[in-house]
Amino acid sequence: MSDQFVLRIFRGDQNGGEEREYYVPAIPGMVVLDAVHYVQAHDAPDLAVRWNCKAAHCGSCSAEINGMPKLMCKTRLDDYQGQVVHIQPMRTFPIIKDLVTDVSWNYEVAKKIPTFHPETAAPFRMQQWDVDRIQEFHHCIECFLCQDVCHVLRDHHAQDEYFGPRFMVKMAEFEMHPADRADRIPQLKNEAGIGMCNVTKCCTEVCPQHIHITDNAIIPLKERVADRYYDPIRSFFRRLGKKDESSQSVPTKG
Ligand code: SF4
Ligand code: SF4
Ligand code: FES
Numbered sequence: 001m002s003d004q005f006v007l008r009i010f011r012g013d014q015n016g017g018e019e020r021e022y023y024v025p026a027i028p029g030m031v032v033l034d035a036v037h038y039v040q041a042h043d044a045p046d047l048a049v050r051w052n053c054k055a056a057h058c059g060s061c062s063a064e065i066n067g068m069p070k071l072m073c074k075t076r077l078d079d080y081q082g083q084v085v086h087i088q089p090m091r092t093f094p095i096i097k098d099l100v101t102d103v104s105w106n107y108e109v110a111k112k113i114p115t116f117h118p119e120t121a122a123p124f125r126m127q128q129w130d131v132d133r134i135q136e137f138h139h140c141i142e143c144f145l146c147q148d149v150c151h152v153l154r155d156h157h158a159q160d161e162y163f164g165p166r167f168m169v170k171m172a173e174f175e176m177h178p179a180d181r182a183d184r185i186p187q188l189k190n191e192a193g194i195g196m197c198n199v200t201k202c203c204t205e206v207c208p209q210h211i212h213i214t215d216n217a218i219i220p221l222k223e224r225v226a227d228r229y230y231d232p233i234r235s236f237f238r239r240l241g242k243k244d245e246s247s248q249s250v251p252t253k254g
Pocket of ligand 3 (some may be wrong): 056058062072
């Protein structure tokens with residue numbers, strides 16, 4: 001094992017910047033965030049980096065390491081043995097400084113989604129199957145790595161047309177709750193833009209919580225939208241001008 005790693009860290013802000021090279025001693029068990037902190041402590045005290053838990057729980061230390069969106073605190077440095085380690089801020093979001101980006105757009109999207117809306121405030125019982133199905137979605141730590149990698153947001157800059165995979169997970173969490181009575185299907189089709197997702201599964205590949213974003217959230221939601229709007233029988237009745245029961249505000253829970 002080499003006795004040091006070469007890091008090339010982006011330094012700059014919204015006006016531009018460049019990678020700068022730093023050298024970090026190889027210490028067993030070191031993660032990329034440790035290396036960035038070493039650089040801060042020894043060479044660049046003004047290096048901006050966002051972090052909090054250092055335990056893969058807060059979702060703060062998202063960055064791109066050798067081109068892959070990752071949590072810096074969950075990525076071992078010795079995975080990059082023999083390579084230069086390039087550390088860049090998430091490309092999908094506006095840069096603030098160095099490795100820190102402005103992710104506030106995500107919080108604005110979150111405000112648009114109707115929250116859990118039970119029929120009554122009374123306690124309810126849930127089948128274990130329903131608990132298991134939505135439990136996976138509760139593991140999201142809002143690191144926004146899935147938003148960063150999604151080509152609809154990253155390359156096509158379609159933030160006005162698609163909420164992104166993190167919020168498909170959020171909407172699935174509510175929609176699949178058996179006690180929830182809000183109707184998010186029209187929003188999914190229109191404002192949230194679920195049709196923009198072409199199921200490449202890149203989001204699932206980068207999720208540090210191993211949430212099956214496409215298979216368990218996006219595809220079932222796409223099916224609900226298709227049932228509502230593209231089912232030929234419902235379409236036939238709509239053309240006849242008859243009331244479509246699916247247009248009522250309480251959707252059937254699947
Ligand atoms: S599967 Fe859909 S949401 Fe996920 S990265 Fe691909 S286009 Fe984006
Ligand atoms: S779904 Fe996964 S990748 Fe996306 S924000 Fe949540 S934890 Fe991060
Ligand atoms: S510092 Fe909290 S997830 Fe990395």
